[in-house]
Amino acid sequence: DQQVKQNSPSLSVQEGRISILNCDYTNSMFDYFLWYKKYPAEGPTFLISISSIKDKNEDGRFTVFLNKSAKHLSLHIVPSQPGDSAVYFCAASVRGTSYGKLTFGQGTILTVHP
Amino acid sequence: EPEVTQTPSHQVTQMGQEVILRCVPISNHLYFYWYRQILGQKVEFLVSFYNNEISEKSEIFDDQFSVERPDGSNFTLKIRSTKLEDSAMYFCASSEWTGAYGYTFGSGTRLTVV
Structure with missing residues (x-):
């Protein structure tokens, strides 16, 4: 099941610079997208989300961009901080039909x- | 901030034994979920639960798995006869409504089947 793919297993960035994390999806039924952050020995923590009717959503240092035609989304973190070091998961859902x-x-x- | 609590944090069991993983969702949440993450792999959906019944389950969630909300506060995942391949982190989550943006995950139970 490769409906949501993050092709870069890792990313290294200098403090203060921009971090750009990418995500591609194949299921055109997805209408809601989320980014989660996960530290070791903890559960995923919700960061930011975007509905398919938008192409950008901002929350502080975090911005998510959605390109529906390319089935691609990205998370921008500006400026990056050492405390941002974690695993970042992209996730998608079909809000209308799924619980x-x-x-x-x-x-x-x-x-x-x- | 309200939390989803999972116990135990780590469980070791012999192959073929039954295990029960426990979760206390956030008190005003109505939707409950189990996910798992096998080491090095994706976080995978197992089951969603609403109004005291399963609302959706994945193909992973076969007859060996069951969920229950026995007393209005706990939400449990039972694996009847564990297999080696059931070794994973199991995450419980809850949300106030569907749509996923209200999701809160617990810290997980690491299940090791030997």
Whole structure:
């Protein structure tokens, strides 16, 4: 099941710079997309989401961009901080027909160096 | 901030034994979920539960698995006869409504089947 893919297993960024994490999906029924952050020994923590009717959503240092025609979304973190180092998961859902089931990507390990 | 609590944090069991993983969702949440993550793989949906019944389940959730909300506060996942391949992190989550943006995950139970 490769409906949601994060092709970069890892990303290394200098503190203060921009981190860009990418995610592709194949299921055109997905209408809601989320980014989760996960530290070791903890559950995923919700970061930011976007509905398919929008192409951008911002929350502080985090911005998610959605390109529906390309079936691609990205998470921008500006400026990156060492505390942002974690695994980032992209997830998608079909809100209209599903009871909240999320389909996750494989995750990208972000390391922010001081 | 309200939390989803999972116990135990780590469970080791012999192959063929039954295990029960326990979760206390956030008190005003109505939708409950189990996900699992096999080491190095994606977080995968197992089951969603609403109004005291299963609302959706994945093909992973076969007859060996069952869920229950026995007393209005706990939400349990039972694996009847564990297999080696059931070794994974199991995450419970709850949400106030469907749509996934209200999702809160617990810290997980690491199940090791030996």
